[in-house]
Amino acid sequence: MTLASLAARALAPLALSAAVALSAAAPARALDFKNMTPDEKAAFGEEVRAYLLDHPEVLVEAIDRLKAKQAQQQVQNDANLVKANAKAIFEDPNSWVGGNPNGDITLVEFMDYRCGYCHKAYPEVAQLLKTDGNIRFIVKEFPILSDQSVLGSRFAIAVLQLNGPDAYAKAHDALMKMRANITDASLAALAGKLGLDAEAIKARMDSPEVTKVIADNHALAKRLGINGTPTFVLGDQMLRGYVPLAQMTEIVKEVRAN
Template sequence: MNRLASALTLAATLAAAQPALAFDITAMSDAEREAFGNEVRGYLLAHPEVLVEVINELEQRNAQAQANGDKALIAANAKDIFDDGWSFVAGNPEGDITVVEFLDYRCGYCRKAHGAVSDLITSDGNIRFIVKEYPILGEQSVLASRFAIAARMVAGDEAYAKISAGFYETFRGDVTDAALRNFAEDLGIDAEAVAARMNDPEVTKIIEDNHLLAQRLQISGTPSFVIGDQLLRGYAPLEAMQGIVAEERS
């Protein structure tokens, strides 16, 4: 503590000598600045736990700033996130918490998240779940999303739900026209009708709009989630998502 006391004494002396400037390190002479720096360095070496406290405080402030920024982004884009007139809605349509997932069917972490999201919706019973088709991993991802969107246009929500889950649970291998045709037939969906709609301008617009929305939300990867007024960028286990839902309810 003697080193800290010396540093504080030096600071007080300088402040008294120049009250208008208070403690202004730029007003120090080179010798004074060196002496002060040595005292601070010595104190930090003797008490490194102070650095841990500073780092923790900085991380907390950064996290809070990020959370506040995310809330503002969600509020500014609420209509497109929660009520765009197109996106598939599952779970409890009247649920008190809305969970929105930006997904890519070729994403391994989306596959991993699928089970956790399903468990969250089933176990909670009061969650409104929205899917945003966000293919970012190449042409096969885009083809898969076009297929899912077109199937919903042709055969409705039930068909879409089967396809969306099926991409994670049963579909294997490359996404090709032939593979998608077999996939549709296995699910009892009219493959020809779906194929005829896959390049529809409306399908293209839905995908483009989701990409633009993701950009505005500063989302660049999948899976990403909007949970209430929080953004979760990346995979999280069931317990973590349950914790965020509980925070939102409180």
């Protein structure tokens, strides 16, 4: 939301409050806005305008309060969405589970292999899981950026379905570290490097089973209002975008405390 739109939303209640304050000494009839004459309304408007021009800091304060109120509402809305979709988020049998499978809290990441911020978050999430040691980690394959994103996710999901979670972990790590284009050739080379059957994986990539996983993740993301990567779910919170390691560590502490 732009500053101009925030100002517009904040201005209406502020103007009314200022008008009431400025007219405290006016006759009671002047406070009955429905029965104001056009001249009285115009006079009110001029008083409010003059007050705001003399005290612009009041408008800044109103905008800050509006932002805080919107942020609080977003947190509550996110908590409601997480609760309503908890089974699909935390108990999906088709998503890879890493970290400590028996951890006391769960961190879920919606990610895309061509997402620059996912690449930036990748080593920090790994560090968090290693340092903490008690976080269950779920990866939601959520390719949204390009055809290469879809190709990478189809490969990773196919590896999971054919070769199991350990093979997926290696494939996922390799794809997150890959800077070259994701192509059929580069994926075949990666499969060979990991000791996997490239032809079997390629055949599986276009299967209904793989397509369903991606479709289900997209449907879940839509219900949660997720339209970018990375997006994390931690406790009942949704963290939309890259979160630095120090901040993520503090959020983990807060979730545990609650």
